[in-house]
Amino acid sequence: MSDGExxxxxxxxxxxxxxxxxxxxxxxxxxxxxTEAFQSEFRDLLESFAGRPTPLYxxxxxxxxxxxxxxxKREDLLHGGAHKINNCLGQALLAKRAGRDRLITETGxxxxxxxxxxxxxxxxxxxxxxMGKKDVQRQEMNVFRxxxxxxxxxxxxxxxxxxxxxxxxAHQKPEVSEDDEGLADAVDAVVRxxxx
Numbered sequence: 001m002s003d004g005e006x007x008x009x010x011x012x013x014x015x016x017x018x019x020x021x022x023x024x025x026x027x028x029x030x031x032x033x034x035t036e037a038f039q040s041e042f043r044d045l046l047e048s049f050a051g052r053p054t055p056l057y058x059x060x061x062x063x064x065x066x067x068x069x070x071x072x073k074r075e076d077l078l079h080g081g082a083h084k085i086n087n088c089l090g091q092a093l094l095a096k097r098a099g100r101d102r103l104i105t106e107t108g109x110x111x112x113x114x115x116x117x118x119x120x121x122x123x124x125x126x127x128x129x130x131m132g133k134k135d136v137q138r139q140e141m142n143v144f145r146x147x148x149x150x151x152x153x154x155x156x157x158x159x160x161x162x163x164x165x166x167x168x169x170a171h172q173k174p175e176v177s178e179d180d181e182g183l184a185d186a187v188d189a190v191v192r193x194x195x196x
Contacts (some may be wrong), residue, residue: 026097031132042093050085051078051124092119102126108135110142117151127151 014022032038046052054074062070076084095103103120106129107113113129122126129146133155136143146153 002076006017025094025098025100027095032094032097038093038097042090045089045093045122049079049094050089054078069131080111080115081116082111082115085118088112088115088119092116092123092125095125096123100125100170102128104128104130107142110134110135110139110146112152113146113151114142115148117146120151121149130156132156143162 012019012022017028046170054077056071057074059070059072062068078085092103101124103116104125105112105116108131110131112130117127118131119125127146127150129145129151131139131153134153136153143153
C-alpha cells in the first residue's frame with residue numbers, strides 16, 4: 001500500500017475521523033484492484049454502462065484548415081457526458097467491495113457530481129455531494145441531474161463558495177465519526193486523499 005508520499009511531497013491531509021475509513025479503503029484497494037473479478041466487472045461496466053470505447057472522429061475541416069490529420073476523441077458521448085464516469089465507476093466499485101454503502105464527494109462544474117450520482121444509483125449507494133453555492137447557481141442543470149438520480153446536493157456557503165470550500169466541506173462532514181462504516185470518499189480530480 002502506498003503511503004502517498006513522493007520524495008518528501010504528498011501525503012494525506014484529512015480530518016482525523018476520516019483517517020481510519022480511508023485506511024480501510026486503501027487496504028481494500030490493495031486487496032481487490034488487481035484481481036480479475038474486479039477488473040472484469042470494471043471493464044464490463046465501462047463498456048455496458050459508461051459507453052466505452054468512445055470513437056475517434058476525423059475532423060476534416062480542422063485537418064484541412066491546419067494542414068494536419070486531426071482526430072477528436074468523443075468523450076462527450078460517454079454516459080453522463082464526460083470522462084468523469086471512469087474514475088467514479090472504479091471508486092464506487094471499490095467502495096461496494098469494501099462494504100461501504102455511501103459516497104461523499106465534492107464537485108465544481110458538476111460533472112464529477114453527476115458521474116458520482118450515476119454510479120451511486122447504479123450500485124445502490126447513498127450519494128452526498130458538496131457544491132459551492134455559486135456553482136450550484138451556474139450549473140443548475142447538473143444539480144438537477146444529480147438530484148434526479150437520488151443524490152443529496154449540499155450547497156457550500158462559506159469562503160468563495162467554490163471548489164476549495166466544496167472539498168473542505170466534504171471532508172469535514174460533521175456526521176462522519178470514527179465508527180462510520182458506510183463512508184466511501186469519491187474525491188474529484190482536484191484533490192486526492194490517497195495516491196493509488
